[in-house]
Amino acid sequence: MAHEGGRARFHRLRVAAVDRLTDDSVALTLAVPPELREAYRFAPGQHLALRRTVDGAEIRRTYSICSTAPAHEAPSSLRVGVRLVDDGAFSTYAHKEIAAGDELEVMTPAGRFTLDPCPAADTAATDTDAATGSAPTPAPTPVSGHYAAVVGGSGITPVLSIAGTLLERAPDARFCLIRSDRSTASTMFLEEVADLKDRYPDRFQLVTVLSREEQQAGLASGRLDEERLTALLPALLPMERVAGWYLCGPYGLVQSAERALRALGVRRERVHEEIFHVDDGGPTRDRGAAPAPAHSTVTAQLDGRSGSWAVEDGESLLEAVLRNRPDAPYACKGGVCGTCRAFLVSGSVRMDRNFALEAEETEAGYVLACQSHPTTEKVELDFDR
CATH class of the missing domain: 3.10.20.30 (Beta-grasp domain)
Structure with a gap:
């Protein structure tokens, strides 16, 4: 990922397409002009911040990239998923106003909820880094083995990029996706996940749990809480062979999955988390600190x-x-x-x-x-x- 001056910056990108995913979610495809493509090179799992100004106030929101990371060239387009939030200043705008041909202010990719190590492309690195002129970064260690994710709702977005990139670049890798949604009608990226299953039938495992709708086959409906995950995960996967766990979605689901993995003896460094929704009353992680000084x-x-x-x-x-x-x-x-x-x-x-x-x-x-x-x-x- 290349950033001008080493830090993320905003550029105006054209909206190439707006695709309706569900009644309350859309996917925005953003065209990246040739002169900015190195700046928007991304690691699978990263996000973009989108910015707009309303009545003199700046609004920024982050949306994860769902696209598979290109193996060789920098991306010519980026796709993000936007779920409508009640009274959401940006998500309402995305659903009701944004159209193909519009321009949006988009920050270059950021975030550390990424596939690590990301399997290298199958061609040699270029002689120099196009963005910095420096020697190329050595190719990451080849990836193999099992990877898994527990996601809820729009938490599928970065994991779609992670899974797609891993399966495309690492022919020995396997990926198990456990996803939780309210209902089939509310499930984002149904077609894209089905496409992964069609393309990699022996290496991509999909487990779907609906909290508010019964399924004709598969797991019973209900929430994926700690107790249920503790019983489910060892039945699905060889726990000791999973090299990386990706937990993404609402705070409650991610915390339940984290506790289940800890109870099952999974090492902390193998677990990666990204929270998508946290209530204002959510817990803090830095208690008992000294009070603020007067000045x-x-x-x-x-x-x-x-x-x-x-x-x-x-x-x-x-x-x-x-x-x-x-x-x-x-x-x-x-x-x-x-x-x-x-x-x-x-x-x-x-x-x-x-x-x-x-x-x-x-x-x-x-x-x-x-x-x-x-x-x-x-x-x-x-x-x-």
């Missing part, structure tokens, strides 16, 4: 330039930086997407929520600027690391 200052390194600014009472570090550097990276401001990830150089912070960073990242010193509040008089962040 505090944040110093931020961003695109090679540094500045120091006062943090106003109740303000997050991201908000303080944005007042002075509007180009600071962010998308959701909800602790979910990870776009505002920064390295904590000095000082200490309290994070209200963290649904984006892995434990290894927080242990290494990374924080979400949108959720971080200072607990020392001086805090220094580095957005460039």
Whole structure:
């Protein structure tokens, strides 16, 4: 993935198609012009932030890329799924107003909920990296073995890209998709998932659970809770041979799946999570931190330039930086997407929520600027690391 200056940036992309998936979801196909294709090269599982301005207020929302990552060339198009949210400022716009031919402001790909390692294409790397002019990155280790995902609702979107890319590039790999939806009519990307099953009948396993509709065959309806998953997963898969688990969807489902995997002895480093929906009252992951000081200052390194600014009472570090550097990276401001990830150089912070960073990242010193509040008089962040 190549970003100008090493960081995600917005460009205007033309909408090539708007496809209705269900009554409350659409897929947007975005055309990428040749001069921007390297900037939009993506890893399977990454997302795009879309931006619009309404009555002087900027609205950003993140949507995962569902396309299979091209094996050789940078992408000429990108496809994202958008589910309608009650009173959603952007999703309502996407469903009612966006049409083919429109232009949208689209951030270059971001996110770390990715296929790791991503199997290399079957041709040699080019002599140099087109975006940086540097020597090419060595090809990732070939991927084989079992991979699996537990998804709910629109959580299928990034996993569709992960599964499609893995199966296309790694002929020895297998993928098991366990998906939960309310009903058949509400299930996104039915045709695309069916196509994977048709193309890879021996290597792609699909298990569907509907919470509000009985199926003629397959599993009984109902929610996929921890108890059910703990019993189901070993019956479907050789647990010890699954190299990577991808959990994506609403907070409750992801947490249930995580607890089930922990109970089944799966190592933490094999589990990757992305939360799509978190209620405002959702739990925090940083409790017991020191209270905020009376006065505090944040110093931020961003695109090679540094500045120091006062943090106003109740303000997050991201908000303080944005007042002075509007180009600071962010998308959701909800602790979910990870776009505002920064390295904590000095000082200490309290994070209200963290649904984006892995434990290894927080242990290494990374924080979400949108959720971080200072607990020392001086805090220094580095957005460039």
